[in-house]
Amino acid sequence: MKKSFLLAILFIFLKSSSVFAQDPSASFYIDHAQYISPTVYEFDIMAKADGTTSSFSLRTFQSGMYVNSTWVNGGTLTLSTAPGYSELTSPAYNGVYNWNATDKVINCSVNYGVKPTSTTCVSTVVTTVPVRIARIRATNSASFGCSTPDIKFNYVSNNSPLRLRSTFSWRLTGCTTNYELFYPGRTYGGVAKFNTETYTLADADGKSLVSTLANVGNCFPILRLKLFLEGYYAGGGSMQSVLNNQLVKSTSYEQTDSVLVELRPTSTPSVISASVKGIVLRDGYASFTLPSGTSGNSYYLAVYHRSSVLTYSNPVTISSSYTQYDFSSSASQAFSANQVLVSPGVYAFYSSDLNQDEYVDASDYPFFDTDNLAGLCCGYYNSDINGDGYVDASDYPFFDNNNLTGVFSIHP
Secondary structure, eight states: OHHHHHHHHHHHHHHHHHHHHHSOOEEEEEEEEEEEETTEEEEEEEEEEOTTOOEEEEEEEEEEEEOOHHHHTTOOEEEEEOTTOOOSSTTOOOOEEEEETTTTEEEEEEEOSOSOOSSOOOOEEEESSOEEEEEEEEEESSOOOSSOOOOEEBOSOBTTTTBOOOEEEEESSTTTOEEETTOTTOOOOSOEEETTEEOOTTOSSSBOOOOGGGOOOSOSOEEEEEOOBGGGEEETTEEOOHHHHTTOTTOOTTEEEEEEEEEEETTOTTSOOEEEEEEEETTSEEEEEOOGGGTTOEEEEEEEOTTBOOEEBSOEEOOSSEEEEESTTOGGGBGGGOOEEEETTEEEBOBOOTTOSSBOSGGGHHHHHHHHHTTOBSSOOTTOTTOSSBOSGGGHHHHHHHHHTTOBOOOO
């Protein structure tokens, strides 16, 4: 009898330990932040499996995020989802945002897939590759201040005014068992990290560390460009979702591709005063935060893209706060009108400089030919000139036309 009793206790212990062992370890952090304008700031909430956990089934997520009160600069935030906001399994985000003006907290409640479908359980499998939970757009009624955002995850809840506690829930098996970081009467058996800090109930200040990846102040000039890339243009003032088509992880449907912008003084165009990189969205817009020393000066904007011809702007004087320049409205918006008409009233940078030597010529062809013969698909390939995710015959006309007309980069 005693032996049976001991075996029963051992069974319960092993069963309990095995359940705890299944608790996922996960990291949640703020990343990919940028100012869209002096009053609009966007950032991503990212998640990934961590430690010994290679994957887990994410069910819901919520968080309260403290921001620096001086960063808000006396304004009031209006919160919304930005385009291409989530990589969660459909129906993805269906929660709410709230601005706690008293405590200066952004509340984010992301609830999705709570109810199973008829035969399957709707969840997002999170692996060691980061997944975007949500992209949040914060619009301020005032210009953001010079201070950095200092975004910290909140660990202590409060009902009035609302201050959400950062937590997540997950499924162990199927749709029958759901657990949460703060599951009643049960000890969490994983490791949860927020902005790299390991969460504990005994946390002294009830807040995570600041995310250094997204901690940029707004005392720098913002450059807002509008440009289109010939091969990627899909009509109607929009481009292909190239990064998405080429299966680049942690990108959204609204993103097209990255570009590099060099600021070259109009008095000495051979000199590079600053260099910034950003993502061009499908609507052609891209935002860049410039060094403070660039304001008040006149520059040529030299724009590099991995499969397009290097294109320069006309002289642009950088404002101390916000400068906008539209390449697409006219061919003459590019230096020496070096653009191509892709739609009535819409101009774009020439495509097909695959070897980036500033000419579209025979030396570019082998890059396309080799990848076409190999039937490359779904990778980050320059030779996918039209950005549909495939290197095939549909890419060739862009090279052929620009090669025959002798397209090349024109410098000031």
